[in-house]
Amino acid sequence: MELPYNFRDPSLAALALTHRSAGKPNNERMEFLGDALLGAIVAEMLYETHPKAAEGEMSRLRAQLVNGQALATVARELELGDSLKLGSGELKSGGFRRDSILADAFEALVAAVYLDGGFEACRTVVRTLFTDRVAALPHSSKDAKTRLQEWLQAQGQPLPHYELVSTEGEEHARVFEVNCVIAEPMAVTAAGRGSSRRLAEQDAAEVVLARLVGVQEGS
Template sequence: MKLSAQQRAFAEELGHDFIRPELLIRALTHGSIATVTRPDNQRLEFLGDRVLGLVMAEALLQADPDAAEGALAPRYNALVRKETCAEVASDAGLGDVLRLGRSEMMSGGRRKEALLGDAMEAVIAAVYLDGGLEAARACIMRLWGSRIDRVEADSRDPKTALQEWAQARKLPPPEYPELNRTGPDHAPVFTVEVRLANGESARATAKSKREAQQAAAKALLDRLE
């Protein structure tokens, strides 16, 4: 089984030369196009999640030998969460080489956060099975790059931080009403407002409701702090 020109370019982006290219092809195969003879990437996703976790745990321990577990855990979560995997996948051009069924393609599957995040984990597993842990580590460190350096700032969840801010002042939890939704079904854009019981509020717009909520919470936190 040979890689297409586009798949070979993606493999170069990963920094890995596949001895068994069928592993990469499987990692890029979504369930919407899978058959008995063309398996999807779910089993690889399961493995890749664990490989990514091990590599990131090691990287964090090496980067900060004196950090306590309580400080390392949020950094780890920020690096391995599905949103981060999807961002890495998007930056690497993974969406362009995903193998999708027609209905999934029509609904914007190449840009869906869940599909990209899952496929990124599957790709990591493909590299691991093809070249071993060192190859997978090199690939992960190459793709995650500066995210590891700035993880302490990224690990702070704005929604959680805002809720803690409210609780410390004996206010009820923030509310996040959806103000508007525009765009086609396969690429919606959400506008969300965060409101506190003391009258403070902020708005944000993003491609997912969760991203809009996080952005609104961050905007309000920046103002409050």
Template sequence: MTRLGHEFARPELLIRALTHGSIASATRPDNQRLEFLGDRVLGLVMAEALFHADLKASEGQLAPRYNALVRGETCAALAREIGLGNVLKLGRSEMLSGGRRKDALLADGMEAVIAAVYLDAGFDTARRVVLNLWRDRLNSIDEDPRDPKTALQEWAQASGMPPPVYEQTSRSGPDHAPVFHITVRLANGQTAEAQGAGTKRSIEQAAARQLLERLEGRK
């Protein structure tokens, strides 16, 4: 994991951070406890960075930026950028089901690795590693970076409607690389569709984005 920019004094911490529950045993613990800790370390680093980056921003402005930086999709994207999926230690069944490409496993692994750095070298080093990995995203974060599903739900609520409904209209492809077709529908009958490979949530986000763009174009 040279892309982390940290050389471990205790490499066993990194090994544990990369060990998924599907291959864990009594003598080889999984990364769940590290994931718990890493989530908190990441949260503090991001909150601190955002707090100092914009001294005039209100809590209401900082919160969606924070959520965009720490959510699972972002952690998974960073994990892909450093090739973390290639070194995850998975059981055979998890490997066959495409575990190295799953957002949830990649996000959990990324958080566990952050915790491993923290335990190995302390908070200052963990902060440096996190800020280095997240630098581009911190520098380009939108003023209102709400994910499309959240933004569409808030739009519906502001318009006096119940939350949008997402329907999986079809699924194809192998189990390790499914292709979803999702339709999102508002109570007033407006709909949008999206199709693609990836997680079901990511395709729901794409459908929500299309419907938001259509709604905003009508304002």
């Protein structure tokens, strides 16, 4: 498929497809801008389509959509490899097929659309390219306690237990605070709150998940 956008200034598209091996100027600075724009537009898509997902879950889903391999797939669908400008070394070694080079070119192209046509044009292009991918994400129907339990089991870790810490407020607006506690060697404790003990436990499990899985993905 073609990029769903017509450039007013084709030199911006050409620059976006110029790899650093071809000299300067090249697409590296545009890639920085495009990466940030793509992150924001995909964040908005997840914010809309996953109204119940916690921050940590949206963050994980976004990483699935915009990692280098995923973006290289988008770049291949757009056949960006054919239009890349590479130095002779990269040309010989088949750089136009490399995931990182393709992903960077796609990000740069997102910035080029922004610079050429503004935010709404850029947002439309990204949404067009990512709507099906967002829809295809695994919609976790499992609650946070279940996901946490499964994750800990897969890691061979002890299961969490939940402790009621306090109840506050009037009867009609009670707030329960619960700690989710994982024993040694993980030794994690996190608090959750909710209008029922069950909801507070789910909330605490979500916090632990974000912390544990976030840490793991970030490392």
